[in-house]
Each structure stands twice: as structure tokens, then as C-alpha cells.
Amino acid sequence: MENIIAEYIKEGRSEAWRAELRKSMKAKERTSLERVQMPEQEPLVRNKNIVEVNLGITEQMAVAEAHRCLDCPQPTCTIGCPVGINIPKFIKKIESKDFLGAAATIKETNALPAVCGRVCPQEKQCELNCFYTDKLHATPIAIGHLERFAADYERNSGKMNIPDIAEPNGIKVAVVGSGPSGLAAAGDLAKFGYDVTVFEALHEIGGVLKYGIPEFRLPNDIVDVEIENMRKMGIKFRTDFIVGKTASFEELRARGFKAFFVGSGAGLPRFMNIPGENYNGIFSSNEYLTRVNLMKAAHEDYDTPVLAGKNVAVVGGGNTAMDSVRTSKRLGAKRSMIIYRRSLEEMPARLEEVHHAMAEDIEFMNLHNPVEYFADENGRVNKMRVQKMELGEPDASGRRRPIPIEGSEFDIDVDTVVVAVGVSPNPIVPSSLKDLKMTDWGTIVVNKDTMQSSIPDIFAGGDIVRGGATVILAMGDGRKAAVGMHQYIQEKVKAN
Amino acid sequence: MNKIVEMEFFSENVAKIVLEAPDIANSRKAGHFVIIRLDEKGERIPLTIADGDPEKGTITLVVQKVGVTSAKLLAMKAGEEILDVVGPLGHATHIEKFGTVLCAGGGVGVAPMLPIIKALKEAGNKVISVLAGRTKELIILEDEVKKHSDEVIIMTDDGSYGKKGLVTAGMEDVIQREKVNKAFVIGPAIMMKFGSLTTKKYNIPTDVSLNTIMVDGTGMCGACRVSVGGKTKFVCVDGPEFDAFQVNWDEMMMRMGAYKTQEHEAYEKYLKTVETVA
Numbered sequence A: 001m002e003n004i005i006a007e008y009i010k011e012g013r014s015e016a017w018r019a020e021l022r023k024s025m026k027a028k029e030r031t032s033l034e035r036v037q038m039p040e041q042e043p044l045v046r047n048k049n050i051v052e053v054n055l056g057i058t059e060q061m062a063v064a065e066a067h068r069c070l071d072c073p074q075p076t077c078t079i080g081c082p083v084g085i086n087i088p089k090f091i092k093k094i095e096s097k098d099f100l101g102a103a104a105t106i107k108e109t110n111a112l113p114a115v116c117g118r119v120c121p122q123e124k125q126c127e128l129n130c131f132y133t134d135k136l137h138a139t140p141i142a143i144g145h146l147e148r149f150a151a152d153y154e155r156n157s158g159k160m161n162i163p164d165i166a167e168p169n170g171i172k173v174a175v176v177g178s179g180p181s182g183l184a185a186a187g188d189l190a191k192f193g194y195d196v197t198v199f200e201a202l203h204e205i206g207g208v209l210k211y212g213i214p215e216f217r218l219p220n221d222i223v224d225v226e227i228e229n230m231r232k233m234g235i236k237f238r239t240d241f242i243v244g245k246t247a248s249f250e251e252l253r254a255r256g257f258k259a260f261f262v263g264s265g266a267g268l269p270r271f272m273n274i275p276g277e278n279y280n281g282i283f284s285s286n287e288y289l290t291r292v293n294l295m296k297a298a299h300e301d302y303d304t305p306v307l308a309g310k311n312v313a314v315v316g317g318g319n320t321a322m323d324s325v326r327t328s329k330r331l332g333a334k335r336s337m338i339i340y341r342r343s344l345e346e347m348p349a350r351l352e353e354v355h356h357a358m359a360e361d362i363e364f365m366n367l368h369n370p371v372e373y374f375a376d377e378n379g380r381v382n383k384m385r386v387q388k389m390e391l392g393e394p395d396a397s398g399r400r401r402p403i404p405i406e407g408s409e410f411d412i413d414v415d416t417v418v419v420a421v422g423v424s425p426n427p428i429v430p431s432s433l434k435d436l437k438m439t440d441w442g443t444i445v446v447n448k449d450t451m452q453s454s455i456p457d458i459f460a461g462g463d464i465v466r467g468g469a470t471v472i473l474a475m476g477d478g479r480k481a482a483v484g485m486h487q488y489i490q491e492k493v494k495a496n
Numbered sequence B: 001m002n003k004i005v006e007m008e009f010f011s012e013n014v015a016k017i018v019l020e021a022p023d024i025a026n027s028r029k030a031g032h033f034v035i036i037r038l039d040e041k042g043e044r045i046p047l048t049i050a051d052g053d054p055e056k057g058t059i060t061l062v063v064q065k066v067g068v069t070s071a072k073l074l075a076m077k078a079g080e081e082i083l084d085v086v087g088p089l090g091h092a093t094h095i096e097k098f099g100t101v102l103c104a105g106g107g108v109g110v111a112p113m114l115p116i117i118k119a120l121k122e123a124g125n126k127v128i129s130v131l132a133g134r135t136k137e138l139i140i141l142e143d144e145v146k147k148h149s150d151e152v153i154i155m156t157d158d159g160s161y162g163k164k165g166l167v168t169a170g171m172e173d174v175i176q177r178e179k180v181n182k183a184f185v186i187g188p189a190i191m192m193k194f195g196s197l198t199t200k201k202y203n204i205p206t207d208v209s210l211n212t213i214m215v216d217g218t219g220m221c222g223a224c225r226v227s228v229g230g231k232t233k234f235v236c237v238d239g240p241e242f243d244a245f246q247v248n249w250d251e252m253m254m255r256m257g258a259y260k261t262q263e264h265e266a267y268e269k270y271l272k273t274v275e276t277v278a
């Protein structure tokens, strides 16, 4: 796999236009340029609206940023990309102002660049491995911003390219779950010529992209455009359909489905099991975000309610915690705080989100952990007891283990608490398939190359295989599984 | 989109709704529920499936007007469509041959009880049903229950029909009279609490079906959580039926009141809009 990627990346670097472009500016000149700054809404304005925080870079900014890229002979950035995007090639296309070409380059390996440009943890992936970071100890090329730029340019140009599709083969395949892994699998299966149906339990397509990640970070429109394109490719979507409940796998087989991709996600929220956690006003981040994002609870004319809260504490340090705490501010909280048991350095959230949250007047109480909740006479939470923590030796995750400091407890006034301490795999599919091999953590066991599970016609990927992971890893799995399914079906067809 | 094929009012505020939902009709069992969303701006609410017809591809729901969504639903007519219906959700009722089973249903709780009564009868149990309501017109599905029960006792708070008294009085009568091996109690939370306190006195294993607040109904949010046996359970995926003696009733009732103010305001607002239209 890695060799194939390396070949693919190398190919094209020697083309005349690339060589020309490299010569057009001295390396010294390139490295002396400043990294582009993403224009954003004013922090204290944006924390009162739900419009996207990042406004996107202009053509000039994109080209200027592309100038910084040295088009390295051995590009290390691509090693950091889980789906092996040809990063130098798309950046050089931007430099030469072929923006549509840049988008097409990204789409060779990434089906949802407008999404990934916005939500990937670039600082831990491509940008971490950029020559600038690695060798120059300077700020890396803004690869994420450029990816977003190319994708947005394509979308706004109205010339969104619909991928070429192989001759329809009439073979029915099913995708279970419409999150990034399912969408990526569906897209590639359609390209191979299959008759694809995506089944989704909720009333909206998109999985976490819709119900979890807020509008101010990933507008729904952007996801919808991608879904619309997939419809144009002939992919069918069935919402309100829970595979394993509405119909079993067996029934779907009887209806002619020859193989399945399961991308059912890690939807089950975890709680901490501390006293008082079931008081009113204490939510899982999934509930809080679902009410606001999927059910539009904050809109006057929508029926779903949400408890807005004046003093809001969000427990956790991941993207979900950042999204929740920033949402609470936008719902009108006076005080919104992060309560996180480790320190800022260990926070798993994207760096940009942490910075954005800080600018938006969010308080960070790091090295604190809740131990108990208290409520008023109606059962509404009104206080939380927290304990101070210190960091010890690194644990299995490689991060330093938080250790409680005895006797350090104190109380904070709160009226709303959001618990964002992680999720477990969604159990619906596994519990409907007795023979499916699972890990002790409730994830589905798959062959890493083909994503095939212990049941031959069932493939899986994304959070249901990895536990909570990322959009890009989920998409990578979906694409790999599509290839695996294609091989599996072709072999079966030949055998018959 | 799911078409309403039939709408029959049992009383001013309670109606039976027969809906097109072929896949659900096919896979549902006693104890299952669905989540519905009426329109783009609607909320998602859970409703237990009272009956189903796989041949016709329909399911039956019984709905009481308690808030905005149920009021809007009851204002709909046969032929109109509900935007989203998803299910069947939850675990099916555990049915076996227990012997003599006491089924106590309060108010619209009789609707989810009906398929359980049917299944129990089919499994060879002696089924004694107690139907309770505040007043005569709130006793629903009497004929259907009679068809599948060995005996039916009706209780009304005001004595306007059957015997005067609470559901627990009717239950006590049966338990005093004969050996009961198992009980099911379904209705408003307070009724389930006291109903199961009654059976607990006599050590009769009892199942209840909880109707907590829900959002997705697939285990994704935890809105439906409640303590059962000291552990947090998600009613939508771990239930909806639980061992009555393990349920923390006070916590459950507290959680059901979480949005009381908002619900009340929304309902008032809705009534105003209906008035202006009328």
C-alpha cells in the first residue's frame, strides 16, 4: 500500500509544468514568506451566532500560500495523510491557478475535501510532517486551508465534477450508516458500477457530520452538496431505516443485497457514573449537540427544546467537548467552562478549536475532574463538585496519567453540564448478528487490508471498527472496504 | 413518508391511528416502539406499537393528547402523511409460559399492553387484565383486551364504570383470590410505581414499560437514561421493559419533568395558533 502511494505521489513531479513552477521562485524566497492567516469572524461576535467561524482564504491568499510549498522531492506531508492525498500536486495546481485541477487532484483519493479541509486534525497529520515543521522548525504550509479553498472553489464555481461511473453491473450492495465512512464506501461502490443503497437510522444523512459537528464549524450545506452529488451518481438513500431492526441482514440478503458495508459509528455516549449524574440539566454531548444541530432546538419555530443554561460546564477535552462548550456560549450562557482532567497539552481536540474556544471567552479549568453533582428541589443540577488533579507517569495512551489530589475538592455553580468523555461503539448491528466477531471493546474485528469481518459478505469501517476516531480515517476505511467488497463480489461472480 | 390510513377517536383526547409502515409491520413484536417526527420542524417522540398487520403493511398507535406533538398528530386526518417513522425500537417483551399473569394497564398504557396480552395468551398463560382510568371514557380497547384475556376487571377512579377505585385495588383483589405468577404494569409513571409496590408485597415478579423522554431512540444520546438496579440504563436500547423492583421511580419521574416549563409554554403557544386559525 505505502509503495503504491509513494509511486503515485512521485508520478507527476517530473512533469514540465511542475519543474517550471519550481524554477519560478527561489527556495529562499519561498521560505521567507509568512503563513497565510485564515480570516475569521470576530471572536466576541461569532460566539453569539452560528455562522461559520472561518471565512475561507481568497484566491490571492491561496496562491501566496502555495508559493511557500517547496514541492519537495520526497514529500513527507503525504505520509501524514491517512488517505494519501497527492498534497504537493494539488498545492502546485493552486500555485498555477488551476483551482479546479487542484480540487480534482484531492478528489482522486478523498471524497469529501470540503469537509476534511475543515475538520481534519492537520497539525497531527500532514502539517506535522511538512518539511517546514520537521526540518525548518517553522510554521507548516497551511495544507488544510488550501484543501478547503480548492474544494470551496469547485463548489462555488458550479462546476462540481461528478465522478465517472463504470457501466452499471446491476449488483445490489448495502451501506449501513451514512457517516463519513458510509458515504466514502458508497461513493466508490457506485464508481465501480454497483447499485448502492445507504440505510440510515436517523432522519438525516451524514452521521456525526450532521448531528454532531456544529454549523459554525461545518455548515450543513456543505455536506448536503456532497450528498446531492452522490444522488446524481445513482446512490439511493433510505432514512429512518435501522439495519438489524427495521429489517435484518438476512431479510436484506433475501431482497438481493450481495454485500454490506457497516459504518454504524461509535454512537453510544459514555457517562462517568458519579453521584447525581442523572439530574436534569446534565446531558451527554451527543444529546446536547443533537438537540441543537439535528433538531434545531435553538430555533424559535422548531419543536424540540433544549435547556440553554447560564452557567455551563463541559467535561472533557476532545472535539466534542469544544463543540459543546462553544455551542453553549452561542445559546447565551454567561459562563461556559471546560473541565478537563489533564492539561492543555494532552487535549485531544484540534488545536484550532482550542484556540477558537479560548478567543470566544470560554474558561478552561484544566487538571480538574467532577466527582459529584447536586440539584435543586426540582432535580435540576445547581452545583458540581470538582477535584484537582496532577499529572503522573504516561499511561497506555502515551499521555501522562491524571492523579486526583486528595482534599482538593470544591464546588462550582452550574445549571447545565455536558458530559463529553467519549463514546462506545453502537451496539445495534453487532447485537443483531450473533456470529459477528467483536473485540472486548465492542468494535467489529476486520481484516485490515480488505475490511472484511468474520461474516464474509459483511465489511466494516470507521468508528465501529476503531472506536472514536476521525472523519478522515473513517473515510479511508470506507474506501478500502469498497475495494474489498468489489474483490469479494467479483470472485463470487466468477465462481458461479 | 408514512400515510395515516385510519384514525379513530376513543375519547376527545385519545385516538387510535393506523399507519402505513410495511417494514416495521413485518418485524415488530410485542413491546416494541417507534419514534415519529411529524414534519420538518417537529420533535422526535416515542410511541409504543399497539398492533400491526404485516399483510396490510400497517401498524397501530394509540395517542393521548399531552403536548404540542400529540395535539398536532391528533389534528391530522386519514390520508395525511407523517414525515418520519422509525422502528421497531427497543427489546421485544420477554414472553414465556409463566402460568397466571396479571396485566394492569392504566389510561393509554392499555395500548402497549394489548400486544403483550395477546402474546401471553398465545404462549398458553391464564391472563387476567385490569384496565384502569380516571373515568369511563378513558377506558380504552376493552373489547380487544377481552378477546385475549381470561378475565377483565375494570376500575375507574370515579366509579363511572366497572368498580370504583384505583388500579391497585383491582390488582389486590386478584392477588388475594388466586396465585399470580407474573405481572405486567404499564401506564403513567406514578401508576407503575404504585402498581409494582403492590405486586412487590406479594413477591410477584413484575415488568414495567418505561416511557422516558427520548430523542433518537437508538442509544445515541442518553436522554432516556434512568437508574435500574443502581446502574444507568438507556430505556430505548436496554428497555423499554425492566424489572419493576429495580427501577428508581423518583429519579425517573424527576427526569420526565425536565422540560415541563418549555413543554407548557410551547403548548400554550400552540393552542393560541390553533385558535387564531380557527
Ligand SMILES: Cc1cc2nc3c(=O)[nH]c(=O)nc-3n(C[C@H](O)[C@H](O)[C@H](O)COP(=O)(O)OP(=O)(O)OC[C@H]3O[C@@H](n4cnc5c(N)ncnc54)[C@H](O)[C@@H]3O)c2cc1C
Pocket: A118, A119, A120, A121, A176, A177, A178, A179, A180, A181, A182, A199, A200, A201, A202, A206, A207, A208, A209, A212, A213, A241, A242, A243, A244, A263, A264, A265, A266, A267, A289, A319, A320, A323, A350, A426, A428, A429, A461, A462, A463, A464, A468, A469, A470, A471, A472, A474
Ligand atoms: C461532536 C463531534 C465532533 C467531532 N469533530 C471531529 C473533527 O473535528 N475532526 C475529525 O476528524 N473527527 C471529528 N469527530 C469524529 C468523527 O466525526 C467520527 O470519527 C466520524 O464521524 C466517524 O464516522 P463513521 O462513518 O464511522 O460514523 P458516524 O459519523 O458516527 O455515522 C454512523 C451513522 O450510522 C448510523 N447508524 C448506526 N447504526 C445503524 C443501523 N443499524 N442502521 C442504519 N444506520 C445506522 C448512525 O445513525 C449514524 O448516522 C467528531 C465527533 C463528534 C461527535
Ligand code: FES
Pocket: B213, B214, B215, B216, B217, B218, B219, B220, B221, B222, B223, B224, B225, B234, B235, B236, B237
Ligand atoms: S433516546 Fe437517545 S439514547 Fe435513548
